[in-house]
Structure formats: structure tokens, C-alpha cells
Amino acid sequence: MKALVYINTNHFAAKASFEAVTYAKKLGGEVTVVAYGNAAGAEALGAYGANKVLVESSINEADNQQITRLVASAVEATGAEVVIFSHDLVAKAVAPRLSVRLKAGLISGAIALPETGNGFTCKVNVFSGKAFGNVAVKTAVKIISLLPNSIQPENVGGTAIVETFNGNMGAVAIKVMDTKKPEGSIPLPEADLVVSAGRGLKGPENWGIVEDLANVLGAATACSRPVADIGWRPHHEHVGQTGVAIRPNLYIAAGISGAIQHLAGVNGSKVIVVINSDSEAPFFKAADYGIVGDAFEVLPKLTEALKNFKNAN
Amino acid sequence: MNILVCISKSPDTTSKIAFTDGNTKFDENGVQYIVNPYDEWYALVRALELKETIGGNVTIITVGNAADESIIRKALAIGADNAVRIDAEPTDAFFVATQIADYAKKNNFDLVLTGKETINYNGSQVAGMVAEFLDVPFASQASKLDVNGTTLTLEQEIVGGLQIVEVSTPAVVSCAKGMAEQRIPNMRGIMAARTKPLEVIAPSAVEVYTSFESYSLPDAKKACRMIDPSNMAELVDLLHNEAKVI
Numbered sequence: 001m002k003a004l005v006y007i008n009t010n011h012f013a014a015k016a017s018f019e020a021v022t023y024a025k026k027l028g029g030e031v032t033v034v035a036y037g038n039a040a041g042a043e044a045l046g047a048y049g050a051n052k053v054l055v056e057s058s059i060n061e062a063d064n065q066q067i068t069r070l071v072a073s074a075v076e077a078t079g080a081e082v083v084i085f086s087h088d089l090v091a092k093a094v095a096p097r098l099s100v101r102l103k104a105g106l107i108s109g110a111i112a113l114p115e116t117g118n119g120f121t122c123k124v125n126v127f128s129g130k131a132f133g134n135v136a137v138k139t140a141v142k143i144i145s146l147l148p149n150s151i152q153p154e155n156v157g158g159t160a161i162v163e164t165f166n167g168n169m170g171a172v173a174i175k176v177m178d179t180k181k182p183e184g185s186i187p188l189p190e191a192d193l194v195v196s197a198g199r200g201l202k203g204p205e206n207w208g209i210v211e212d213l214a215n216v217l218g219a220a221t222a223c224s225r226p227v228a229d230i231g232w233r234p235h236h237e238h239v240g241q242t243g244v245a246i247r248p249n250l251y252i253a254a255g256i257s258g259a260i261q262h263l264a265g266v267n268g269s270k271v272i273v274v275i276n277s278d279s280e281a282p283f284f285k286a287a288d289y290g291i292v293g294d295a296f297e298v299l300p301k302l303t304e305a306l307k308n309f310k311n312a313n
Numbered sequence: 314m315n316i317l318v319c320i321s322k323s324p325d326t327t328s329k330i331a332f333t334d335g336n337t338k339f340d341e342n343g344v345q346y347i348v349n350p351y352d353e354w355y356a357l358v359r360a361l362e363l364k365e366t367i368g369g370n371v372t373i374i375t376v377g378n379a380a381d382e383s384i385i386r387k388a389l390a391i392g393a394d395n396a397v398r399i400d401a402e403p404t405d406a407f408f409v410a411t412q413i414a415d416y417a418k419k420n421n422f423d424l425v426l427t428g429k430e431t432i433n434y435n436g437s438q439v440a441g442m443v444a445e446f447l448d449v450p451f452a453s454q455a456s457k458l459d460v461n462g463t464t465l466t467l468e469q470e471i472v473g474g475l476q477i478v479e480v481s482t483p484a485v486v487s488c489a490k491g492m493a494e495q496r497i498p499n500m501r502g503i504m505a506a507r508t509k510p511l512e513v514i515a516p517s518a519v520e521v522y523t524s525f526e527s528y529s530l531p532d533a534k535k536a537c538r539m540i541d542p543s544n545m546a547e548l549v550d551l552l553h554n555e556a557k558v559i
């Protein structure tokens with residue numbers, strides 16, 4: 001199937017973009033990428049299977065209405081049958097708009113390649129990660145928004161042809177007044193490794209040992225809901241049923257009890273390590289590796305052991 | 314300001330998730346339904362706060378059958394002025410968005426608010442679809458919303474950070490944490506909710522775009538391997554050689 005992949009500005013080297021292009025490549029047809037802004041580095045997506053990258057380079061900022069128009073015109077220009085997004089904040093705004101505009105069914109939060117033997121169905125996360133659903137799409141054009149960390153990027157070599165594209169994006173309706181991006185931090189939903197802590201850490205002044213571990217690992221940091229609610233940590237770190245749902249390769253939880261609402265957002269993690277002083281904490285039932293101990297002692301020891309490991313490897 | 318708040322039901326967060334009919338239907342046995350937390354805590358409460366400061370009307374809308382009137386009464390008890398129920402089983406996001414957009418088009422709202430997603434289907438789809446149907450701007454996942462005349466000022470999450478944006482009404486906004494604080498309905502609200510207007514409207518015909526064919530549950534975890542707190546080198550070794558995640 002001919003596929004079109006939307007990639008965010010300046011995300012040509014992001015793992016989530018490699019995943020989306022790999023996914024498109026596996027659909028077996030020609031793969032075109034559409035993006036806007038600075039085209040530098042776009043050809044590198046060829047390594048993951050993109051044949052061509054169309055870049056609308058006349059603008060640097062676009063709102064979701066404009067991006068929708070851009071992707072719609074790229075679908076028209078390429079005759080794409082499937083449109084792929086990485087399921088991030090931009091996709092969550094653009095993909096639904098595009099669904100209405102193109103009269104194309106949307107699969108939101110796909111975690112696997114589609115089954116095409118009998119119709120077109122795709123596996124998604126539902127009930128905040130407590131279950132999976134198989135969604136069938138009945139429309140001619142399909143839109144898939146792929147959850148980060150759902151498939152392994154495959155570097156097959158090659159470079160893509162980069163072309164300028166005039167996407168008829170129309171006027172801006174959302175004016176950006178200010179942007180705050182913390183330097184160097186890893187966006188939680190895309191992180192491979194996550195270190196998380198809860199009320200067991202007793203206070204915000206104790207997060208140094210959490211951050212030390214995260215730094216050694218190159219991990220993002222997360223927290224339980226009460227910790228964000230009392231303001232010990234920023235809201236965007238709150239994971240769980242009413243926070244961010246993540247599926248990293250490794251989730252390390254210290255001083256978190258493992259309430260059902262917390263588990264909902266993290267049980268898609270491949271490997272879970274739980275550090276808790278209470279051997280009866282429910283989180284151990286969902287863990288792969290457990291340590292019954294005081295987080296204030298265990299975390300620095302784990303950090304130390306990882307440093308030794310990194311030095312030796 | 315004339316505000317439409319979209320509310321959905323969702324199973325209580327402690328519900329056991331199971332399926333029936335050959336894994337094709339969610340098992341509602343013993344499940345308690347609540348107003349989807351993002352819709353209630355953030356979208357509805359912020360709408361009420363705006364009404365309290367600048368005046369106007371707050372209408373809630375849900376697509377669902379008669380059994381869903383309990384969540385409608387809850388939202389009215391919290392303070393919405395009137396309610397609309399589109400009388401249909403909400404089969405997919407496109408169906409729901411079509412119904413809401415059809416109603417919104419006929420009733421001239423300045424602002425349509427939704428939660429950022431439901432906690433059962435997690436689609437984040439309805440708000441964006443409604444915005445496209447109405448051909449208006451859409452601010453997604455807003456954590457703050459202020460109104461000055463016809464200008465909305467919003468704080469919203471973006472990939473890797475936060476952004477302050479301005480949008481003119483009419484607009485659609487999906488609401489995330491930070492926007493407001495949960496309100497518990499009081500006795501007077503609960504009494505008043507019984508007599509507030511609830512309009513039941515027949516659905517428009519919609520082409521089926523997507524459908525849930527079946528469900529499954531994650532594989533049971535194998536037993537947790539316990540590691541001595543004094544032996545973190547062993548954990549590191551297991552993460553490297555056995556789990557292969559570092």
C-alpha cells in the first residue's frame with residue numbers, strides 16, 4: 001500500500017520518526033514523507049525506507065488546521081492509501097481533523113502493523129493500556145497514528161529524494177505567543193528508559209537521587225499522580241490512567257505503591273523494576289524485577305552499579 | 314459566552330476490564346460508569362468558572378442511550394445549565410463527532426470544550442473532528458484557558474514543552490490537567506439537576522468509518538524476580554543480559 005508519513009519539523013533524526021517510516025515501509029508500497037519548515041537532514045529518512053520527502057519550506061510555524069491542509073494536499077498529490085503519524089501531541093490534533101477532511105477512518109494509538117488478509121484491522125491500546133482492541137477501518141483511505149515504541153526502526157540504507165512542495169496551507173489561526181522547552185530533556189512518551197518515583201520519596205528535595213539514576217541511564221523522569229498534584233514534580237511527568245501513558249523498554253519505579261490507576265499508564269512497559277520498602281506493595285505483582293528496600297539506599301546503589309557497568313562496557 | 318461541553322461516560326478507574334460475546338463486547342457486569350475524568354474535572358469545571366466570571370450559558374452534550382442519564386445528571390449537579398443527549402450508541406469517534414458537530418452548527422457556540430481523551434478508548438479524536446466539521450481552530454490538550462472578549466489565551470502542551478497561544482472564538486479546546494480543580498456537587502446542585510432541561514435528540518445518519526471487532530487482554534506477567542537490595546550489580550547484569558534493555 002502506498003503510504004504517506006507526516007513528520008514534525010526538526011524531527012528527521014527522531015526515533016519516533018524512524019519508527020513511523022519503518023512502519024510505512026512495511027506496508028509494502030512506495031513511501032513518501034511530508035513535512036514543513038527546514039528541510040535539513042530530511043534525506044536521512046531514506047535509510048528507513050522513505051523514497052521521497054516533500055517539504056513545504058515557506059513557513060516555520062504551522063497550526064493544526066494548516067498541517068491538516070498540508071497533509072491532505074500531499075495525499076492528493078501522491079495518491080497515498082494510508083497516512084501514518086507518530087502518535088504525539090501534533091498527531092492527536094491533526095489526525096482527527098484529517099479524518100474528517102479526507103473521509104478516512106482513523107486508528108488512534110496503533111501498536112502493531114495492520115492485518116490485511118480480511119479487510120484492514122489494526123491493534124490498539126484501550127482502557128489506558130489495560131486491554132487491546134482490534135479496530136477495522138472501512139474507508140478507502142486509512143489514517144494510522146502509531147504509538148511510540150511499538151515497532152523497532154529498521155535501517156535498510158539509502159537516501160530519500162527531497163522535493164519542495166506547495167501545500168496550500170492557508171492562514172494561521174493559532175498565534176504562538178511564547179514557547180517553553182526545557183533544554184535537553186527527553187520527551188516522556190518517546191523515552192526508551194524511564195525512572196519514576198512516588199510519594200515514598202517524601203519530598204521534592206529528595207529527587208536528586210532519582211535524577212542521578214536517570215542521568216546515568218539517559219532516561220526520562222516520571223512520577224505518580226499525587227506527586228504531581230502536590231507540586232513536587234511538573235504535571236507533564238504524571239503517568240497513569242489520568243496522566244501520560246507510556247510503553248518504554250524499561251520502567252523503574254521507586255516509592256510508588258502500584259495503584260491500578262498508576263499501572264494503567266505503565267503496564268505496556270517491556271520490563272518493570274520496582275523498588276519499595278513494603279514487600280506487600282501491589283506494584284510487585286506487575287513487576288519483572290523487585291527490590292524490597294529503602295529507595296534512599298537502593299537508588300544510589302543502583303546508580304553506582306550502572307556507572308560501573310557503563311565504565312566496563 | 315455560550316459554551317458547549319462534550320461529556321462521555323467511562324468505566325470507574327478501578328473497574329475490572331473484561332470482555333464477553335467472544336471478546337467482542339466490553340463486559341459491563343458490575344461496572345460503575347462515571348463522567349470521563351478529563352471531561353468533568355477540567356472541561357466542565359473550567360466552563361463553569363468562565364460562566365461565573367463573564368456570564369453566559371453552559372450546555373453539556375453526550376452521545377449515548379437512556380442509561381447514560383446518570384452521568385448527565387451528575388454534570389448538571391456540578392453546575393451545567395442544560396443538557397443534550399443524542400440518543401444513540403456511540404459506535405466510534407467519527408460517529409460521536411458527527412452528532413456533536415451537527416448540534417453545534419445549529420446552536421452557535423462560542424466555545425466547544427472536551428476532555429483531552431476518554432480513559433476507555435484513549436483516542437483523542439472527537440475534539441479535532443468536531444473542529445474540522447465546524448471549520449474552526451482547535452487548541453488541543455490545553456492546561457490553561459482565559460477569555461478576553463473574543464480572544465482565548467491558552468497554555469498547551471507541545472512535543473517536549475509548553476506553549477502559550479492565542480485563538481479567536483469560535484474554537485474547540487480539549488482540556489488537560491491544570492485547567493481547573495475537580496468540584497464535588499452539593500445537595501442543592503443535586504436537587505436542582507433533577508429539573509434542569511434535558512433535550513433528547515435523534516441521531517443523524519453516519520457512514521461507518523471504523524469499528525472495534527474484538528478485544529484482548531495483556532498476557533499475565535510471570536512472577537517477579539526478587540533481588541537483594543545490597544546486590545544492585547546483579548540487577549544491572551539481569552537488565553543487560555537477560556532483559557536486554559540496557
Ligand SMILES: Cc1cc2nc3c(=O)[nH]c(=O)nc-3n(C[C@H](O)[C@H](O)[C@H](O)COP(=O)(O)OP(=O)(O)OC[C@H]3O[C@@H](n4cnc5c(N)ncnc54)[C@H](O)[C@@H]3O)c2cc1C
Pocket residue numbers: 197198199200201223224225226227238239240241242243254255256257258259260261262265275276277278281293294295296326350
Ligand atoms: C480517578 C482516579 C485517577 C487516578 N489516576 C492516577 C494516575 O493517572 N496516576 C497515578 O499514579 N495515580 C492515579 N490515581 C491515584 C492512585 O490511586 C494512587 O493514589 C497513587 O498512584 C499513589 O501514588 P504513590 O504510589 O506515589 O503514593 P502511595 O500510594 O502513598 O505509595 C507510596 C509508596 O511508597 C512506598 N515507600 C514509602 N517510603 C519508601 C521508601 N523509603 N523507600 C521505598 N518505598 C517507600 C510505600 O510502601 C508505598 O507503596 C488516580 C486515582 C483516581 C481515584
